[in-house]
Amino acid sequence: MLKVNNIDVFYGNIHALKEVSLEVNEGEIVTLIGANGAGKSTLLKTLSGLLKPKKGEVLYQTQQIGGKPAQAIVKVGISHVPEGRRVFSTMSVEENLELGAYLRTDREEIKKDIANVYGLFPILGERRKQPSGTLSGGEQQMLAMGRALMAKPKLLLLDEPSMGLAPLIVKQIFEIIKMVNEKGTTVLLVEQNANMALSIANRAYVIETGKIVLSGTAKELQESEQVKAAYLGGL
Template sequence: MSMLKVDNLNVYYGAIHALKGVSLEVNEGEVVTLIGANGAGKSTLLKTLSGLLKPKEGTIDYLGKSIAGSAAQSIVKAGISHVPEGRRVFANMTVEENIELGAFLRKDSQGIKQDFEKVYATFPRLLERRKQLSGTLSGGEQQMLAMGRAMMAKPRLLLLDEPSMGLAPLMVKTIFQVIKDINKEGTTILLVEQNANMALSIADRAYVIETGRVIISGTAEELQASEEVKLAYLGGH
């Protein structure tokens, strides 16, 4: 079943035409990845889906309802969480306070408590550092925190923007394992990732975005096998 359907999306930054007629679909339970060079429009797409940017034209349907141009808060309420590029943790708040903020729209204190435990079980390092100020964490720990915070909103669809950026290889492996686990537990994922090899290794399907347009789409296997994708994004052969 199609969870998210984007059709002919056009988005501008001032005079810059950032997304040019982008159409894509994410089905319930999938990991779908967006691949492309810096500045291709991938982050712009996620920001538009989460209500941070308004499209000039085109439709965004989530669970059969239009959310194009809706306020970010109502999109979170509908079940979409966004882990932005650069993590954006609140540096002078503790780890625990940051995680708590993820649940700000929820009223079910028992459920919140259980999800706190789940976040700490997923990221034991956050439990060790829970009283520490978030600004003192390493990049990898901040990425864990940003993901843990997003999980607290109980999303059905998780938008992840460049989760491996600037992280050590071992930490990248950890983060990708967690993405797989979150998906296995039933959360659908739309992933923007510079590390195309890694992204395709866990994705069901993928879209390649170049200068604001979708130029290739297919299953992860098809894209891994495509000569064009190999040369442009997977480091040759």
């Protein structure tokens, strides 16, 4: 579904991604793990059109999308849930969800999909008229995911969904990621909580200082001594 071939990405003079290659097959959950500043968020921003690769290609269903504007990438079926959630804090929960569907014109289907999001995240249904800035961190994460799902993505890019959340909420968020995947959405998950990410993923990549240094099935990486020492607390 997604194939990244040898991309280089720069922030000014900083070489943030160095010849990164990876692929995501339809129906998978693929996770990218790595320390802070390793290039994980940079990769997702490049895939969603917020950054342009200097070199290499990004193929989505064989179509070259590297460097295309973000709205064109949403249109082909890729949605990005950014790090830090980025909800529109003065707008209500429901208005945030409606914004997620801004490229769509099928009004009745949009209503149905909002109802589906409330089915997935019942707490959002209870808070539908509330300004989203008044929600807890976990509720804002649910809203950010719900908003991304309103674009009807085939591929969902999730950036650090567990960041700053209580363990119980993290467990809930990961169960919902699995549910979204089982309903047919492919997921590329960037996550510092390597234990949780590997527990739900099919395959995984490890990124260090802008380079992919390891890849394999999630089980292989869970059992790798290198990964255990660096990311799994030596477990």
